[in-house]
Amino acid sequence: SQTIHQWPATLVQPVGSPLSLECTVEGTSNPNLYWYRQAAGRGLQLLFYSVGIGQISSEVPQNLSASRPQDRQFILSSKKLLLSDSGFYLCAWRRHDRPVEYTFGSGTRLTVV
């Protein structure tokens, strides 16, 4: 069966420090991968999506970047965190050939102080 792993679960980082959040999927190949952010008390915003290795699409300009170095690995990064980067970050995947089914990771709570 397919599973999605996201870590860390919580993270407290100072302003100006770098960030790296990782998401991996098991049990499938060539998944579509997504990063979402949920600010406190707000809805979810799509940040990045990827349809294949090295292919990244950005939905909104921001202080973050994403990379997909391997088929089932999706990384969210920042060189210098801002206070406004605080939020709940969710990774999601769906099978490339089955657009109906989306599965979300357990999320990372990021607090920038």
Next chain:
Amino acid sequence: ELKVEQNPLFLSMQEGKNYTIYCNYSTTSDRLYWYRQDPGKSLESLFVLLSNGAVKQEGRLMASLDTKARLSTLHITAAVHDLSATYFCAVPNTGNQFYFGTGTSLTVIP
């Protein structure tokens, strides 16, 4: 950009009462998803509505989709405390990117 609006944003209701959450979206889509999120947790899939007129029910929740009106509803029947959570609708665009509604925070009061 596809816009998805939910109302109400906040809903406080007594146990045993009925209520409906609305989800409107701005462009054509033949699919719509409903998710539940408990505080600090990830999203749990509730319903996937795949066509105009689709209706799905699970326990005290029932979801429907009207693609012509670009409207989906999530109806709550005889609410119980366990239903307290935030509910999101989500609509995929033609590229299968998800756009979420603003969420409805539901509190069921004993």
